[in-house]
Every structure is written in C-alpha cells, then in structure tokens.
Amino acid sequence: MGKLFDVALVFEYMPVILSRFPVTLLIVSTSIIGGTLLGFLIALVRLYRVPVLNPAVVSYISFIRGTPVIIQMFLVYYGFPLLLLQVGININRWDKLYFVLISYMLNNAAFMAEIIRSAIASVPAGQTEAAHSVGLSGFQTLRRIVLPQAFFTAFPAFGTRVVNTLESTSLAFTLGILDMLGQAQAIGVRTYHLLEGYVVVALVFIAASMLLEKGFAWMERRLIPN
Amino acid sequence: MIQVKGVRKSFGKNEVLKGVDLNVKKGEVVVILGPSGSGKTTLLRCVNFLEIADDGDLTIGDLSVRFKHATKKEILRVRRRTAMVFQNYNLFNNKNAIENVMEGLVTARKVPAADAYATAKKELDKVGLSDKYDAYPSQLSGGQQQRVAIARAVSLNPEVILFDEPTSALDPELVGEVLAVMRAVAREGITMIVVTHEMSFAHDIADHVVFMDAGVIVEEGTPKEIFTNPREARTKQFLDRILLKYDYSI
Ligand SMILES: Nc1ncnc2c1ncn2[C@@H]1O[C@H](COP(=O)(O)OP(=O)(O)OP(=O)(O)O)[C@@H](O)[C@H]1O
Numbered sequence A: 001m002g003k004l005f006d007v008a009l010v011f012e013y014m015p016v017i018l019s020r021f022p023v024t025l026l027i028v029s030t031s032i033i034g035g036t037l038l039g040f041l042i043a044l045v046r047l048y049r050v051p052v053l054n055p056a057v058v059s060y061i062s063f064i065r066g067t068p069v070i071i072q073m074f075l076v077y078y079g080f081p082l083l084l085l086q087v088g089i090n091i092n093r094w095d096k097l098y099f100v101l102i103s104y105m106l107n108n109a110a111f112m113a114e115i116i117r118s119a120i121a122s123v124p125a126g127q128t129e130a131a132h133s134v135g136l137s138g139f140q141t142l143r144r145i146v147l148p149q150a151f152f153t154a155f156p157a158f159g160t161r162v163v164n165t166l167e168s169t170s171l172a173f174t175l176g177i178l179d180m181l182g183q184a185q186a187i188g189v190r191t192y193h194l195l196e197g198y199v200v201v202a203l204v205f206i207a208a209s210m211l212l213e214k215g216f217a218w219m220e221r222r223l224i225p226n
Numbered sequence B: 001m002i003q004v005k006g007v008r009k010s011f012g013k014n015e016v017l018k019g020v021d022l023n024v025k026k027g028e029v030v031v032i033l034g035p036s037g038s039g040k041t042t043l044l045r046c047v048n049f050l051e052i053a054d055d056g057d058l059t060i061g062d063l064s065v066r067f068k069h070a071t072k073k074e075i076l077r078v079r080r081r082t083a084m085v086f087q088n089y090n091l092f093n094n095k096n097a098i099e100n101v102m103e104g105l106v107t108a109r110k111v112p113a114a115d116a117y118a119t120a121k122k123e124l125d126k127v128g129l130s131d132k133y134d135a136y137p138s139q140l141s142g143g144q145q146q147r148v149a150i151a152r153a154v155s156l157n158p159e160v161i162l163f164d165e166p167t168s169a170l171d172p173e174l175v176g177e178v179l180a181v182m183r184a185v186a187r188e189g190i191t192m193i194v195v196t197h198e199m200s201f202a203h204d205i206a207d208h209v210v211f212m213d214a215g216v217i218v219e220e221g222t223p224k225e226i227f228t229n230p231r232e233a234r235t236k237q238f239l240d241r242i243l244l245k246y247d248y249s250i
C-alpha cells in the first residue's frame, strides 16, 4: 500500500479527476437554467394566487425545502419510472444522468421560485401604481418595471444558489454517476489511495466556488446601477 | 370635463367614500381639502382605477364608465386620459429621468422613441431639469424627483392630472420649487385636481375648493367663499386648525 498520503499522486490524479468536471458543470448549468425557468412560473403562480395550482406549489416548495437532496434524487430515480409506467411510458433505459439532471432541476425550481417571488414582492407597490397610472398594462408593468428591479434584488441570492448547487452536485455519485467524486472513488478502489483523490476533488470545488463567487460579485458591481 | 357621480368605496366594514360627486370643468384647478382619513386619496385613486370603487359613475370627456363594471379596456382608456402625481413621487427606480418621462409615451402610447425623447426633453426643461436627463431617482432630491414626476404626467397630455399631496413628503425648503412648477402647469390650462395642505397655494391657484370630511363633501365653492367665509362649522374648524398648525397667513 506504500505511503499513507502521497503528494505526487495528487498531481497524478488531478487531470483524470478534472476531466470529469464537465459533468459537474452540466448538472449545475442545466439545473440552474431549468430551475430558474420553472421557478419563475411557480413564483407567478404564487404571486397571482392561481387557484388550484397555488396550494399545490406551496406544498411542493415545502417538500423540497424539507427533504435532503439525496432523498429527492432517489425518489426521482426509483419513483419517476414507476409513475410514467402507469401512463405507458417506459424510461427504465434512460441514462442515470437524466434522472440526476431532473432531480437537481426540480430542487432548484423550488429554491428559485422563492428567490424570485420574494424579489418581486419586494418591489414597492408604488412602482406598479405609477406604471398603471401612465397607462402600462399589467404585463408591460411586470416586464418593464417590476422584473428589472426584482432582478437586481434577486441577484445575490441567485449567486449563492449557484454555488450551493455546485457543492451539492457531489451527491450525484451515489447514483453511480461518474463525476469528479465518482472518479476519485473509482481510482481509490483500484489503488487504495482514496484520500489523494478526495483532496483533488476538494481543491477543484474550492477553486470553482471561489471563481463563481468572485464572478458574481463582479457582475453585481457591473450590472447594478448606483 | 370630468364628472364623478355617487362614488362609494368601503374597505371591509369601513365606508371611506359615501357617495361623492365632483364636477371639474376643462382647464379648471380643483383643490380638495380635508382632515386625515377623510377619503381624499381614495377618491383620486378611484378616479385612476388604482382602487375599484363599489359604486358610482365616471365621465371624462366623451368617455363614461361605471366604476364597478369597468372592463380592463375601459380602465386602460380612463388611465390614458388621466395622470397621477403621487405623494412619494413613485418614479421608476430602474429608469433615469428622461426614461421615466418616456416610458408611458413609448410603451403605453406607442409614440416613436425619437418623438418621445423630444417630448421628454421639452417637459424636463420646463420643470427646470435640463441638466438631469440621465439622473436616476436615487441621485435626485425629493423636489427634483417630484418635478420629474410632474413632467411625466404632463408629457402624457392627459385630460386631467391628479395630484395627491405632492409636497407633503418634501423637506420644507424644497416645497417651493414644486409648487412653482404646479403653478406653471395650471397656467398652461391643464385641468388639475389637487389634494394639498398648502393653504396659501390652494388659495392662489384654485378655481374651486372642495372640503371633504368622513367620506362626504361637506362644502365647496370658490377659494374666497371657503377660506374667508366658510358656511359649515366643520370647515371652519378644519381651517382654523390647519392655519394655526402651519402658521400661514392668506
Ligand atoms: N388599502 C386600504 N385598505 C384599508 N383601508 C384603507 C386603505 N386605503 C385607505 N384606507 C382607509 O380609508 C380611510 C381614508 O383614507 P385616505 O387615504 O383616502 O384618506 P386621506 O383623506 O387621503 O387622508 P390623509 O390626509 O391622511 O392622506 C382611512 O381610514 C384609511 O385607513
């Protein structure tokens, strides 16, 4: 087994593990983009108190916020195929990655819905009234006055959510996804050097989240007027 | 001509407007006075459909609607004939001065951007803000913000502008500049309905003064009639109190 911790192996594993980083990026980007779109619709349902849908999305949000991501992932992985089989759709042969992407997207949709809803609600009522008074329709008011202001309010929380998602993607390996952690695990099983792989994964996560945080802080300064 | 007839509005069990009639001739300045909670703001908000009145009719020029049966289209039509100046200015925070004025013209009225820009410039110049086109609301004083808001209202060329205590949120030293702009607007012959506690301003500018209390119009008349010779005890009481409080002489 040799040395307990071999620094040289950290460098050796780095490129192999780093080559799995795109998997992580894929989970983060699809779940953030899909989650934001879905979350926006959910936020509108809540803000306009759409009958029937509103209580449904409220329970959905508290379910997502009240359960661990890993449970949600298992439920999607084992539950979705059963559910769809009832209506005659067989997705048993789907790549596992699709289930992971769906889970993370559904997870982010709930969090994004809350971020977007509270940002929209924080725009003072006077802004909407002024827009109405100059003749803007409800939709024009939302698009031209309320959403741009809500965007600035939501931006910091949005950035935090992206970083949180990045960290939480490491759970995907529990379904057997070959992401960075999955790769480190695979190397460890083969070589009995688990720790070095974990150190590499930790380093990549630290670097990536620092980059993201810096990037969002920079965008915040650039985007938000005065 | 603007005619409000029998407007009623309740919030829950609280009846705030108990059948108010108001007639405003073209080019007239009507000042509404009244103690806090008498329903002045609610009346203006009903005219602009920011509140939906429970009953009553509204006529603006050749457009007549029943408050409670107004369709979305009718509401939009009423809003295109009216403009509102709010106590807290309510400039669009995501837009600079010139964009604030242009927004209603371009988005609601579909005026070509170049024409709207020219109009906005002209109106901002008129309120003395030719050096503030690009300033965002957060970069403007309260008085400047309210002047942009007045430019925004005037630019829409409405049949009436509703002012709800336009100087109440201002520091005392900024009140004068806004009142001066309002005098200029009145001189242009624009129809105005103004809720204000500025008595000497009301006295000078109003063609017609309305005194409201507890959701009804108690008394109305020319400024001279109301200020120097009120008939109703409630009007007298209110005027004594407010003139004492603000130490104005007319
Ligand atoms: N959205 C609302 N919901 C419930 N009650 C309201 C609402 N708006 C106004 N009211 C009530 O209606 C009454 C009249 O309010 P309004 O704002 O019209 O008075 P006002 O004459 O403008 O007073 P002020 O001089 O203080 O501005 C008050 O009792 C107020 O509490």
Ligand SMILES: [Mg+2]
Residues within 6 Å of the ligand: B040, B041, B042, B164, B165
């Ligand atoms: Mg008021």
